[in-house]
Amino acid sequence: MAHRQREPSAGEASDDEDDYMAMSFAEPDSPAHKETSMQRRARRVREGEIKGRVKSKAEREADAAAAQEEALATALDDSNKGFRMMAKLGYKRGAALGKSEGARTEPIKLSRKDDRGGIGLEAERKRKLRDEAGNVPNKAKFDEWDYRDRMAQEAQERRIEGQIFHAQRMAETLDTEEEAGGNTAGQGIDSGTKPLTSCNVLWRGLVLQRQADEEEQQMRRERDRNLSRFKDCVYSADDGDSSDDDEHRNVLEAKLNDRTLFDEQDDEPEADPELEEFNSLPPAERLTRLLVYLRDKHHYCFWCKCKYPDFALDGCPGVDEEDHD
Amino acid sequence: MADRRPELEESGRAKRQRTDDRDPRNNPYLAHHYDDAAASAAGPQFNSRKGKSNGAASGRSLDAFKRHETIAADARKAEDGPNNPFTAAPLSQQYFRILKTRRDLPVHAQRDEFLEMYHKTQILVFVGETGSGKTTQIPQFVLFDDLPHYYGKMVACTQPRRVAAMSVAQRVAAEMDVELGEEVGYSIRFEDKTSPRTMLKYMTDGMLLREAMHDWDMTRYSTIILDEAHERTLATDILMALLKDLSTRRPDLKVIIMSATLDAQKFQRYFHDAPLLAVPGRTHPVEIFYTPEPERDYVEAALRTVLQIHATEREGDILLFLTGEEEIEDACRKIRLEADELVREAGAGPLKVYPLYGTLPPQQQQKIFEPAPPPDVPDGPPGRKCVVSTNIAETSLTIDGIVYVVDPGFSKQKVYNPRVRVESLLVSPISKASAQQRAGRAGRTRPGKCFRLYTEDAFKKELIEQTYPEILRSNLSATVLELKKLGVDDLVHFDLMDPPAPETLMRALEELNYLACLDDEGELTPLGRLASEFPLDPALAVMLISSPEFYCSNEILSITALLSVPQIFVRPAAQRKRADEMKDLFAHSDGDHLTMLNVYHAFKGAEAQANPKQWCHDHFLSFRALQQADNVRTQLRRIMERSEIDLVSTDFNDKKYYENIRRALVAGFFMQVAKKDASGKLYTTVKENQSVLLHPSTVLATEAEWVVYNEYVLTSKNYIRTVTAVKPEWLLDIAETYYNLDEFKKGEIKTALLRTQDKMRRKAAQKASYK
Secondary structure (H helix, E strand, C coil): CHHHHHCCCCCHHHCHHHHHHHHHHCCCCCCHHHCCHHHHHHHHHHHHHHHHCCCCHHHHHHHHHHHHHHHHHCCCCCCCHHHHHHHHCCCCCCCCCCCCCCCCCCCCCCCCCCCCCCCCHHHHHHHHHHHHHCCCCCHHHHHHCCHHHHHHHHHHHHHHHHHHHHHHHHHHHHHHHHHCCCCCCCCCCCCCCCCHHHCCHHHHHHHHHHHHHHHHHHHHHHHHHHHHHHHHHCCEEECCCCCCCHHHHHHHHHHHHHHHHHHHHHHCCCCCHHHHHHHCCCHHHHHHHHHHHHHHHHCEECCCCEECCCCCCCCCCCCCCHHHC | CHHHHHHHHHHHHHHCCHHHHHCHHHCHHHHHHHHHHHHHHHHHHHHHHHHHCCHHHHCCCCCCCCCCCCCHHHHHHHHCCCECCCCCCECCHHHHHHHHHHCCCHHHHHHHHHHHHHHHCCEEEEEECCCCCHHHHHHHHHHHHHCHHHHCCEEEEEECCHHHHHHHHHHHHHHCCCCECCCEEEEECCEEECCCCCCEEEEEHHHHHHHHCCCCCCCCEEEEEECCHHHCCHHHHHHHHHHHHHHHHCCCCEEEEEECCCCHHHHHHHCCCCCEEEECCCCCCEEEEECCCCCCCHHHHHHHHHHHHHHHCCCCEEEEECCCHHHHHHHHHHHHHHHHHHHHHHCCCCEEEEEECCCCCHHHHHHHHCCCCCCCCCCCCCCEEEEEECCHHHHCCCCCCEEEEEECCEEEEEEEECCCCEEEEEEEECCHHHHHHHHHHHHCCCCEEEEECCCHHHHHHHCCCCCCCHHHCCCCHHHHHHHHHCCCCCCCCCCCCCCCCHHHHHHHHHHHHHCCCECCCCCECHHHHHHCCCCCCHHHHHHHHHHHHHCCHHHHHHHHHHHCCCCCECCCHHHHHHHHHHHHHHCCCCEHHHHHHHHHHHHHCHHHHHCHHHHHHHCCECHHHHHHHHHHHHHHHHHHHHCCCCCCCCCCCCCCHHHHHHHHHHHHHCCCEEEECCCCCCEEECCCCCEEEECCCCCCCCCCCEEEEEEEEECCCEEEEEEEEECHHHHHHHCCCCCCHHHCCCCHHHHHHHHHHHHHHHHHHHHHHHC
């Protein structure tokens, strides 16, 4: 990133070939004259390969999307001729046009719809993801971040969540095996046979999620069966024209409350402060706790992917992923 | 009828004598000069007639009326005949039949209230729900009181859509028992159906704006009614700002803003707290249903819902809102298939399915008004019709008999972003106001039901309150040019109801500057003045104006006309292959513009003209679109002739024939150019550096390194549509300012252009050394 900013802004275009290379290989810190002919040849071959390689469709699409995203996020600058004309009329950057108050200063955002998902589906998905992740991202902080950093951060978090999931599965399997006397290699426990709170808090969330998924599937199946009588099942009615008054709104609210009650009974049977507390930890911390638990209890290293004979974990380079590089 | 004409024509001539001398029809933009003259001439005449004060004797019951002092009873008497109060001709039977139904309309009950307010105030906000009769009745109420014909003035009533302007004018002409185009006329882009006798003119809001460019004070009107203002079209918004300003300069001008219930206070506030008159619509309660959870596939959910309604609900027709032609046709097919199965297996009643969208031919649009089919067996399950429509059925078209509305919550909306300079139609969530409007459609005949395919929570949280007005979603370069011509100099402080984002104005000014329509100070140039004469996008206008320099103005005129009408190629889903083969007959390997030109030339050929309808059908071309293009071409040619722009062609056998046309395209569209990437699959737009694909419909082979495009379409992919190959030398040559390479960002495009520049310099040097 850094060298890009230091690039000269003009006059570099006189030599086409250099310019060409600069796009992917500007390395001002390694002066070219130290290069031997062999090295140069090797470099050229390498560069040719990179340049000649046809980018995959996904890569190209990602590039295009990123370019569009960037262009959409970049306001027109003061070198714009239109801006200069407007400035002559007394326009100041950041101000709105016209005489009315509260006029917009930014263009309306472009939002593209690539699928046939109904209204609210996207929000619902995001909400579910958030619930699964179990933590509320710090919004204010996010806004200040540069887009790329944020994407990187999100990717990293997703990666850690994935690792947590696998570590939880491992912990669950090992715990269950141990409980059963180590003679079955069963995949997890039957969620129906044991109260949830008796599960280890480290992987309780996993069991909970599995139950929720099963329930949702069940509900979907039921709903599909009931479609022929959709009036009673698919839609919840509110009476009258909704462009109206309070009386009607009260009815709506009552119905809404009914539904909320119903939802609560169904989906969130009881509060679980222990699990909530665990889920509110940052992902990295949750992962560490799981890793340490696996090591201490089962002498298992998540990164080595194997069980060691004793507590010393002799041969394992350490707790963290970096130790295993 | 026949014996009425002579008298009519005579009276017309007597009143506006100057008409015939000047023949304003040949020059509609000069007509207002004539109107001024007529106004002063008519004044005294009117006075003298008033002096006689014997209206009844002459058969003109309006002679005794005192302007802006009449009451409903006066008008009622005049309306009752026996002679037409405006033409003095005897009134027909049909007139009286219609009059009876007119008097049942909700607005009629408040005629006196309306007149009282109209007398007292200059600007009035009138709110009436669809079905109140405001569009047809209010202008007539005004005629009886404003008496514009005695003063050589007219009443204008604007409509956002061409079709509405035409059909409403026709209806009102019938209501007033006059011939369309005489006392009541309409004026839309490329079509003017008015006469010197016209006193009530329905017109698109865009037309009134164009007229105002030549008549800043809109002197030919005594009252201007802006109808459907809640739709907030670009032109209506601009007109509101102009009229707000004009009202201080012209205290005699009356303005009525008509809107459906939504957001009326906003209009009042904007017009210095103008008084409001509201007329209730005739609507029944509508029960609203939401889904308990979001839908995974709104189209599938919509089809399911329609079929369930058909299988389980009482009789009553269904209206389903979808987003576009393809989606609608597809949905219609599927509903028909499934409904047939329902009839066979579950014994449901017959179901007729009709599509409805803007580009549907009129005779097919008419089908939606056919009554629902009767039950298959007496007392059997009811038959019904189902209309699958875009949002044109939301406000502009009223279909009686609709009891069930299915609303997935989406519509195709125009979006514009000045940063990437893309204007496109995108499927977007509707607003709460739109959702209410849609629901209201179920309550026209009796209490109805509306099924919203989203949760109530999503309705509350995800939908915006009001649809963004068009001015916030449009490229404003054409508008800015018009405003400049309208004498609005301070665009920054122009008092719009919802000013657009500053960057939108910035872009528009910049584009106009590159097109040389505005100078660096932002002043209109002679070219800009000329370009504003054309009812076209500035880029098209500039291309047309500069085409004689490339010896192809005839051809560019044809292309411009073709680009101004709906798609000329027809590609029915069932016969795609055949349609493509036919298109290939006209294909020109250098691009779509040239292909369209080939089509037009063939269409005008003797073989096609022998039976043009059949010929178009055989060649998978839209007869309507080509006919329209022909009409547009004629109109544009008139403007060219008036502006003394030469109509020339290169000899068809000259090898430069097509090259000249391609060069001329560059003169207008140099800001819409893309270059092929090194990868060879994608193109990148010049300056904005956006990756785009050639639209699959193009005839252009992918060898073309550089292309101009007519349209940047956003769908799930970014496409450029209607493209033609050009050469980089032309870009540097024809659009020097825009292609000032110092201003280009580093990258493939700049490198390539620099190389072209070098090549051109070397060539020039060589040439010079030979001499």
